[in-house]
Amino acid sequence: MxxxxxxxxxxxxxxxxxxxxxxxxxxxxxxxxxxxxxxxxxxxxxxxxxxxxxxxxxxxxxxxxxxxxxxxxxxxxxxxxxxxxxxxxxxxxxxxxxxxxxxxxxxxxxxxxxxxxxxxxxxxxxxxxxxxxxxxxxxxxxxxxxxxxxxxxxxxxxAPYKYGLFLLVIAVLSAISYGGWQYWKTQRYRYGAQMAENYYQRERMMGFDPVAALGSFGSNYNSRYNSQVVLRVWDKQPSRYFKAASYEKYAAGIWKLPTSFAKRLYPAYYQVDYAVLEVADSLTKADSLREVEQIWVQSTLNNFGFVFAPYGVVGFAAKDVDSLTYYSGGMVQGLDGNGKRSDWHYFKCRPVSAENVPEACKLPDSLLVPGAGDLMVGERYLPLIDTVIAAMELRDTVADSVAADSTAADSLVLQKMLAYYLANFTYSLSVPGITRWNGAKNEPLAVFWREKQGFCEYYATLATLVLRRLNIPARYVTGFANPEVVEGLPYSIFRRKHSHAWVEAYVDNRWVIFDPTPPILPQFAQAPSWWSVKWEGVRGRFARVMHALKEGEWRRVVDNWQNQSTALLESPILYAVLVILVAGFAGRKIYVAYKLNSKSHAFVSTRSLEWVKKLDRAERDLARVGLRREPGETVGKFAERCRIALSHLAEDQTTLKKIQRARHALLVLDEYESNRWKF
Incomplete structure (x- = not known):
């Protein structure tokens, strides 16, 4: 065994x-x-x-x-x-x-x-x-x-030596690892600065800080991460411009956020774990006058708490937030109030018909009114701005048109400024002469105006200050523009190189987008490779599936079931039912065991009892003539042995009556053997 x-x-x-x-x-x-x-x-x-x-x-x-x-x-x-x-x-x-x-x-x-x-x-x-x-x-x-x-x-x-060889290999690998660690400890300062810079560029989006430095978008355009996907917008027809932040005060190459906000948004209702925050009451749900579309946005990097969204959004859905701060014009901040979040939803409202546009999806006027900061220009920049206005001949345009129509004058200023940029400036990923600033001598805007080349941040900054000088409320805006729409992908993409700056101007009692940056030259527009597009499609779809598994509507059912199960586990009824079930199960087992025991020991049919009596009487009759059944001997074997013994038994050796009884008993045994499978 x-x-x-x-x-x-x-x-x-x-x-x-x-x-x-x-x-x-x-x-x-x-x-x-x-x-x-x-x-x-x-x-x-x-x-x-x-x-x-x-x-x-x-x-x-x-x-x-x-x-x-x-x-x-x-x-x-x-x-x-x-x-x-x-x-x-x-x-x-x-x-x-x-x-x-x-x-x-x-x-x-x-x-x-x-x-x-x-x-x-x-x-x-x-x-x-x-x-x-x-x-x-x-x-x-x-x-x-x-x-x-x-x-x-x-x-x-x-063999024992094989164990030794294995331990030796382990020791050598451990020594190599320890040596590598010691080398890294001694050399980490040599490579630390470069690695820190690479990490900073890889993990952060330049130009979207609460305090934005002019020229910071350059690292998005010139670094090796410029093709990195930073936003996935699950909309096949996305808006051209996605706004992140609008800045108010400019000083020494630095833009600062507004100091006051228009409204604090609080949750109106919840979608599973996502709080829905409405810009105005009851605008995120469809009715007979409008259709509402909910779009999911995924950010792969730190978004500094800004909710990237297109213009005209009527609501947002975010997780782990108690409120969002809404600034005049549509900037929304506070997404990282309870920790960094990498995804959110926004709601687009579309009127059912053209007649219902003014009322169906209209935002309150209090959220669109410009503030005093939208006309702010620092005194140190007034000479430069006046020089720009004179070169563009914008003040003459305002004087000629303001008497007739101020709205037409403002629109004409925008057109003339854009024409001047297109005719005299060149798009460039760098501005020659801008290194370290030293007072007004190396002021970025002055260098940009002198060199007549640069990228979007410089165009938008100078245009914003010029418009303010002409009493046209304006803001410097950062975000993304011109999304990448790939055939076959169910979403659109914004890469680092799609980061952009433009101007919001308050014209005709509404905010309009004014993009003064000249078109990008072909050498700056590089199409992604076939492999990167396919790989991004796999990553995006996987992210969507994981989002559905983690945050989908099915979670509502699970959470409800979890609450019910918790309440049930705390209820004494459950334990009473369990006791009853256990008692019933044990009782059934005992009953079945009792019935089986009764069948095997107590239950015998009437015919079987008769045959037991017949066999017992037959064995007694055969025992009187000296024929006894051996232990373990079957009835058939015993009957065969008795038949042979009776054929040799002499009648004078015993009485005739005993022999007759023995032969009758033998017939009983033969009858039982032939019929024993029938009962």
Whole structure:
């Protein structure tokens, strides 16, 4: 009979399982549970090595216990709180503890339904799960555990020198790793600055800071990350301009945000975990006068709390926010109020018919009124701005048109300024002569005006100050323009190089987009490669699927079920029902066992009782002539032996009456043998 072979490998295996148990419990602050599993493995190891050394003596592997443990673990997972912007530790702990539980069941029944390979697999899996976010100083536990597993499950008869070679390889790799770490510690300052700069450029969007420096978009255009996707807008027909921020005060090459806001937006209702914040009441829901479309936007980088959205948006949906700050003209900030968020929704309102445009999707006038800061120009810039106005002959245009129509005058100023830029300026990714500023001598706007070349930030800044000098309210705006729409993709893309600056001018009692930047030359417009487009399609669709899984409407059903299940677990009715079910199940088992016992011992048919009496009487009659049935002898064999014995029995040796009774008894035996399968 097969039995356990107890040697040093067996001890290594028990130690390995104990180490995996303690490590898993210690990592997730359930040390008591890890110790219980370790004690269990020690007890089972001793029993399997002594009293249950033969495999047949061990308990049979019970699959019901193995599969049944999934239910309480799943309930525990549902009741655990979720973790925002991270991985819940229970997502690692619960599979680890389940693998450890399976290893315990397999080891208990190994050789009688349990298998050594599953014990090894489950033990190594539990050890790996226990290495997730392992506490400081416990990293060596994983190495020791793997070494124990290697010794426990290595092939028997392996030469000792092979173990030594393996340990030597481990030591060499550890020495190389340690040497590399020491080299990095001594050389990190040499490469640290460059790496920090690369990291800063890779992880941040330049030009969208609350305090924006003029020329910061240059790193978006000239760095190796200029083709990096930063916004995915799930709209096949997106707006051309996506606004991020509008700035109010300009000083020494720095733009600053407005100091006052128009409105604080608070949640009107919720979509699963997303708070819907309306610019005006009841504009985010469709009715008979308008249609409302909800668009999902995903940002891959830090957005500094700005909600990137097109013009005319009537509402937003965001997660982990209590409110948003709405500035006059449409700038929205506060998305990072409770932590950085990388996605949001905006609502576009479209009128059902042209007749309903003014009222159906109209925003309140209080949210569109320009402020005093929209006419602010610093005194140090007045000589430069007046020079620009004179060169463009804008003041004459205003004087000629203001008497007739002020709105026409403002529009004519915009047209004339744009024509001057197109005729006299050149688009360039750099401005010659701008290095470090030194007072008014190297003022960026003065250098830009002198060199007549630069990119969008310089055009928009100078145009904003010129319009303000002419008493036309204007703002410097940053965002994205000209999205990338690829055939076959269900969304549009904004890359770093799509970052843009333009002007908002208050003309005809409304804010209009004025983009003074000349068209980009062909050499600056590089189309993405075929591979990058395909790879981006895979990444975007994967992001959409993960968003649907994490934040979809099905979560509402799950959350509702979770609340109901929590309330049910806290109710005494559940436990009363469980007691009744357990009692009913136990009662049924007892009843079935009683019925089976009654059938096997008490229930005998009438015909069977008659044959029992006949056979008993026949055996007594045969015993009177010396023929007795041997223990274990069947009725057929006994009848055959009696037939032979009666044929040789002399009549004078006994009475005739006994012989006749014996022959009659033999007929009873033959009748029983021929009919015994019929009853």
């Amino acid at each position: 097969a039995s356990e072979k107890v040697d040093i490998r067996y001890a290594f295996k028990v130690l390995f399982l104990c180490l995996a148990s303690v490590n898993l419990g210690h990592t997730f602050d359930f040390l008591w549970l890890g110790l219980l599993f370790a004690i269990y493995f020690v007890v089972v190891g001793v029993l399997n090595a002594t009293r249950r050394r033969e495999f047949a003596k061990r308990p049979r592997y019970n699959k019901i216990l193995a599969y049944g443990a999934i239910v309480p673990l799943a309930l525990f997972w549902v009741m655990t709180p979720s973790v925002e912007n991270g991985v819940s530790p229970y997502l690692i702990f619960l599979p680890g503890i389940y693998l450890l539980y399976l290893a315990a069941l397999q080891e208990r029944s190994r050789g009688n339904g349990g298998f050594e390979v599953f014990v090894a697999f489950d033990g190594v899996g539990a050890l790996l799960f226990g290495m997730y976010m392992v506490p400081h100083g416990w990293g060596f536990v994983g190495l020791v555990g793997f070494l124990l597993a290697l010794c426990a499950y290595s092939r028997r008869g392996t």
